[in-house]
Amino acid sequence: MTVFPGDTVFPGDTVLDGEHLHKRYGRLHVLDDVGFTAADGEAIGIVGPNGAGKTTLLNVLAGSVTPDSGTVRLDGADVTRSGPQIRCRRGVGRAHQIPRPFGGMTVLENVLVGATYGAGLRHREAHRHSIEVLRRCELLDLANRRADTLGLLHRKRLEMARAVATRPRVLLLDEIGAGLTDAEAAELVATIRELNAGGVTVVWIEHIVHVLLQVVNRLICMDAGRVIADGEPSAVLSDAVVVDAYLGKARS
Amino acid sequence: MTWVNAVLQGIFLGGLYALFACGLSLMFGVMRIINLAHGDLAVLGAFVVWWAATSLGAPPAPALIGALPLALALGYLLQVTVLTRSLRGGELTPLLTTFGLAIVIQNALLLIFSPDVRSLATVTGSLSTGSWQIGGLTVPYLGLLILIVATGVLGGLHLVLERTGFGREMRAAAQDPDTAALVGVPATAVYARATAIAVATATLAGTFLAVHSTIDPASGPTQLIFAFEAVVIGGLGSLRGTLIGGLVLGVAQTIGAQIDPQYSILAGHLVFLIVLLVRFSPGRLVPAA
Numbered sequence: 419m420t421v422f423p424g425d426t427v428f429p430g431d432t433v434l435d436g437e438h439l440h441k442r443y444g445r446l447h448v449l450d451d452v453g454f455t456a457a458d459g460e461a462i463g464i465v466g467p468n469g470a471g472k473t474t475l476l477n478v479l480a481g482s483v484t485p486d487s488g489t490v491r492l493d494g495a496d497v498t499r500s501g502p503q504i505r506c507r508r509g510v511g512r513a514h515q516i517p518r519p520f521g522g523m524t525v526l527e528n529v530l531v532g533a534t535y536g537a538g539l540r541h542r543e544a545h546r547h548s549i550e551v552l553r554r555c556e557l558l559d560l561a562n563r564r565a566d567t568l569g570l571l572h573r574k575r576l577e578m579a580r581a582v583a584t585r586p587r588v589l590l591l592d593e594i595g596a597g598l599t600d601a602e603a604a605e606l607v608a609t610i611r612e613l614n615a616g617g618v619t620v621v622w623i624e625h626i627v628h629v630l631l632q633v634v635n636r637l638i639c640m641d642a643g644r645v646i647a648d649g650e651p652s653a654v655l656s657d658a659v660v661v662d663a664y665l666g667k668a669r670s
Numbered sequence: 671m672t673w674v675n676a677v678l679q680g681i682f683l684g685g686l687y688a689l690f691a692c693g694l695s696l697m698f699g700v701m702r703i704i705n706l707a708h709g710d711l712a713v714l715g716a717f718v719v720w721w722a723a724t725s726l727g728a729p730p731a732p733a734l735i736g737a738l739p740l741a742l743a744l745g746y747l748l749q750v751t752v753l754t755r756s757l758r759g760g761e762l763t764p765l766l767t768t769f770g771l772a773i774v775i776q777n778a779l780l781l782i783f784s785p786d787v788r789s790l791a792t793v794t795g796s797l798s799t800g801s802w803q804i805g806g807l808t809v810p811y812l813g814l815l816i817l818i819v820a821t822g823v824l825g826g827l828h829l830v831l832e833r834t835g836f837g838r839e840m841r842a843a844a845q846d847p848d849t850a851a852l853v854g855v856p857a858t859a860v861y862a863r864a865t866a867i868a869v870a871t872a873t874l875a876g877t878f879l880a881v882h883s884t885i886d887p888a889s890g891p892t893q894l895i896f897a898f899e900a901v902v903i904g905g906l907g908s909l910r911g912t913l914i915g916g917l918v919l920g921v922a923q924t925i926g927a928q929i930d931p932q933y934s935i936l937a938g939h940l941v942f943l944i945v946l947l948v949r950f951s952p953g954r955l956v957p958a959a
Contacts (some may be wrong), residue, residue, distance in 0.1 A: 534853030
């Protein structure tokens with residue numbers, strides 16, 4: 419059974435939700451009345467063709483893009499006009515598709531920034547937490563390397579580690595697996611599952627569906643700025659509208 | 671021996687230039703703002719200290735220490751009210767804004783303090799004129815003090831940026847303000863702190879200038895040029911480089927003056943131009959760090 423937006427009731431309290439979100443860039447309607455709800459502890463995958471508005475949705479949820487209209491709520495409180503630094507400190511972490519480490523700093527320093535300001539830890543606590551995050555993301559050996567000397571896999575791990583260091587309750591991941599081999603992706607999957615099992619809500623955009631399905635328990639499909647399906651992953655993937663969006667209409 | 675002495679005096683003079691350049695370098699390094707009002711902010715600070723010392727009869731050192739918190743507050747407010755908005759307008763807007771600010775400050779000083787040339791040398795006694803003679807070398811009290819303060823301020827700031835959480839936050843915001851915000855760093859507040867520090871160091875430099883020689887409402891732009899040259903010689907955005915840049919500029923000027931007094935400023939400009947040529951020569955589009 420396919421569940422359409424608005425129909426679903428999930429267990430757990432709503433952590434992050436958006437309502438009637440609109441965003442236009444010129445004549446391009448990137449988000450067209452998008453609704454989004456993430457309940458505590460969920461792992462949500464977002465799929466859809468390029469240009470469907472997935473990254474923009476993530477940006478709106480993280481606060482780096484302000485929607486033209488609509489509301490974003492964190493724990494039920496309106497945060498539509500709050501900047502990303504405020505949302506981060508209230509529990510929203512974000513990792514980019516193309517990693518953006520602070521290149522002039524070491525791996526440890528990158529993570530410390532997140533731990534100090536995002537998670538609000540001080541001195542020794544911040545260090546302890548950062549080391550723990552690096553260990554979990556398998557970056558501990560590289561702690562003193564300058565971030566701009568890292569290869570892609572380690573940059574991706576650092577991008578995630580820095581977001582994790584802010585102690586997010588909701589972690590927004592944007593194509594964190596793109597460009598990685600299956601074995602490398604498997605390590606990321608293990609890390610993300612561990613985080614999710616620890617109570618972190620995960621919202622993950624990913625094109626590699628079989629990787630995504632190892633983690634998520636709910637799938638959202640977007641196309642042309644709209645949510646076209648939302649629900650149990652296998653149901654969404656077999657949905658006729660979703661198949662059309664990905665493969666084009668077979669008969670019309 | 672006179673040449674050795676010239677180099678030594680150049681190093682002392684360079685300390686003053688480095689102190690002037692410190693805030694300029696910091697603001698450029700953190701926000702890519704070229705603050706054209708930097709020299710005028712320094713002179714404004716110096717006038718406040720001079721006014722406290724002459725009209726209120728405060729001793730110069732407490733007057734300076736009292737002025738520093740005011741300078742910090744001024745810098746913070748300046749960033750929050752004016753420069754943050756300017757930054758949203760692109761790279762050139764802060765340049766125009768600070769240029770306008772320079773004109774405003776110069777004319778306000780003219781209005782309040784008249785165009786007369788002022789100096790703090792009259793209230794600092796032997797500090798401004800005295801010196802030790804060590805084996806034919808002259809070590810002026812003031813020159814040594816300025817050099818120590820400049821090294822302490824630039825070195826201290828460098829250490830703060832490298833070693834502390836405050837510095838990490840500033841470097842993160844400098845490198846990528848959007849990403850810094852996503853990990854919880856409030857870029858606007860970080861920028862405001864950087865400008866506050868920059869204005870405070872400018873006040874320090876301006877006050878030393880007023881003890882060293884004289885100030886008037888129009889002395890800002892000259893100091894701005896020297897500060898610029900020190901920053902460029904030392905490498906953009908590096909505080910260690912700025913200290914070295916200031917010293918190189920000072921030595922170039924005193925060696926030029928040793929050849930012929932009228933070559934002093936010219937020699938400084940020449941060294942600056944040579945560095946520009948070498949570092950930004952065609953074919954090297956990316957400037958060497």
